[in-house]
Amino acid sequence: MKAHGLAGEIVGHAKSAETRATALEIGFVDRVAATAAEAVVGADLVVLAVPVGAMGAVAAEIGPHLAPGATVTDVGSVKQAVIDAVAPHMPEGVHFVAGHPIAGTEHSGPRSGFATLFVNRWWLLTPAPGTDPAATLRLRQLCEGMGAKVDEMDAAHHDLVLAVTSHTPHLIAYTMVGVADDLRRVTDSEVIQYSAAGFRDFTRIAASDPTMWRDVFLTNKEATLDILGRFTEELFALQRAIRLGDGDHLHAYFTRTRAIRRGIIEAGQDTAAPDFGRVQPPAGE
Ligand SMILES: NC(=O)C1=CN([C@@H]2O[C@H](COP(=O)(O)OP(=O)(O)OC[C@H]3O[C@@H](n4cnc5c(N)ncnc54)[C@H](O)[C@@H]3O)[C@@H](O)[C@H]2O)C=CC1
Numbered sequence: 363m364k365a366h367g368l369a370g371e372i373v374g375h376a377k378s379a380e381t382r383a384t385a386l387e388i389g390f391v392d393r394v395a396a397t398a399a400e401a402v403v404g405a406d407l408v409v410l411a412v413p414v415g416a417m418g419a420v421a422a423e424i425g426p427h428l429a430p431g432a433t434v435t436d437v438g439s440v441k442q443a444v445i446d447a448v449a450p451h452m453p454e455g456v457h458f459v460a461g462h463p464i465a466g467t468e469h470s471g472p473r474s475g476f477a478t479l480f481v482n483r484w485w486l487l488t489p490a491p492g493t494d495p496a497a498t499l500r501l502r503q504l505c506e507g508m509g510a511k512v513d514e515m516d517a518a519h520h521d522l523v524l525a526v527t528s529h530t531p532h533l534i535a536y537t538m539v540g541v542a543d544d545l546r547r548v549t550d551s552e553v554i555q556y557s558a559a560g561f562r563d564f565t566r567i568a569a570s571d572p573t574m575w576r577d578v579f580l581t582n583k584e585a586t587l588d589i590l591g592r593f594t595e596e597l598f599a600l601q602r603a604i605r606l607g608d609g610d611h612l613h614a615y616f617t618r619t620r621a622i623r624r625g626i627i628e629a630g631q632d633t634a635a636p637d638f639g640r641v642q643p644p645a646g647e
């Protein structure tokens with residue numbers, strides 16, 4: 363927002379004084395406040411950027427201090443649980459429009475942010491029915507001002523889609539790195555030393571913030587369990603094919619998945635691919 367001149371004054375709050383000092387020092391914000399309640403006084407827009415499980419408590423704290431007509435949004439990775447936790451704390455006349463930028467890295471903290479993070483990334487908005495369309499439009503324009511592509515959808519649909527594209531893949535990465543760690547005791551770190559790109563990407567993802575991801579799975583429970591169930595069924599089918607030496611099954615499956623990937627490329631929908639998640643934070647992080 364600062365890089366594009368989209369906000370007047372940006373006031374930040376974080377729980378730790380050290381994080382607040384860093385945010386101020388690197389010019390991430392114009393001013394910091396010691397409490398969330400103090401930070402929102404007089405704000406036109408409030409962005410909640412805390413782990414999904416903490417959204418409700420922060421909303422309860424700021425609710426009484428929000429200016430009439432203010433817009434509140436969030437960037438949480440799960441949407442229905444955030445709406446359920448935050449909306450009850452929003453006073454009359456305050457617009458809550460939930461949102462999720464599909465952009466980030468495995469790094470946390472103010473030093474991990476960079477001005478081009480949202481360029482050409484999707485930013486999904488999930489306004490609850492009855493939300494003021496003008497507030498949603500203003501937020502859409504703000505996201506677009508940061509270079510993002512914006513889409514609007516129902517929160518439950520968002521949670522199912524993200525369970526497929528982000529949440530379950532993260533869980534698989536965590537599991538695979540855990541398996542390799544068990545194995546490492548046997549192979550004396552060869553697993554890491556000779557890891558191919560696929561596994562290196564898993565270790566990057568598995569380095570993501572544990573609190574953030576714990577909250578994602580606790581709050582997107584139904585959708586993640588649904589997708590995990592389907593995943594394990596397919597995995598067992600492939601496991602069986604390997605055991606039976608059923609090369610036709612394996613070949614047909616891999617042919618189908620290759621066609622899916624090629625279809626995505628041909629449709630020009632792989633805009634996130636070249637550097638997705640590989641952007642390094644500034645030196646010193
Ligand atoms: N990291 C990523 O790649 C992405 C993260 N998100 C979502 O953004 C949100 C924030 O994530 P990040 O910016 O990565 O995290 P971060 O770790 O950089 O910042 C989280 C902030 O929340 C504060 N916090 C933690 N627990 C709290 C509590 N109980 N009460 C009040 N404040 C608390 C921390 O002090 C910190 O200032 C999460 O909901 C996450 O799901 C969305 C898209 C991408």
Ligand SMILES: O=C(O)C(=O)Cc1ccc(O)cc1
Pocket residue numbers: 438439463464465466467468528567638639
């Ligand atoms: O680092 C990666 O590869 C990511 O997947 C980043 C990310 C994490 C959480 C989100 O809700 C959206 C994007």
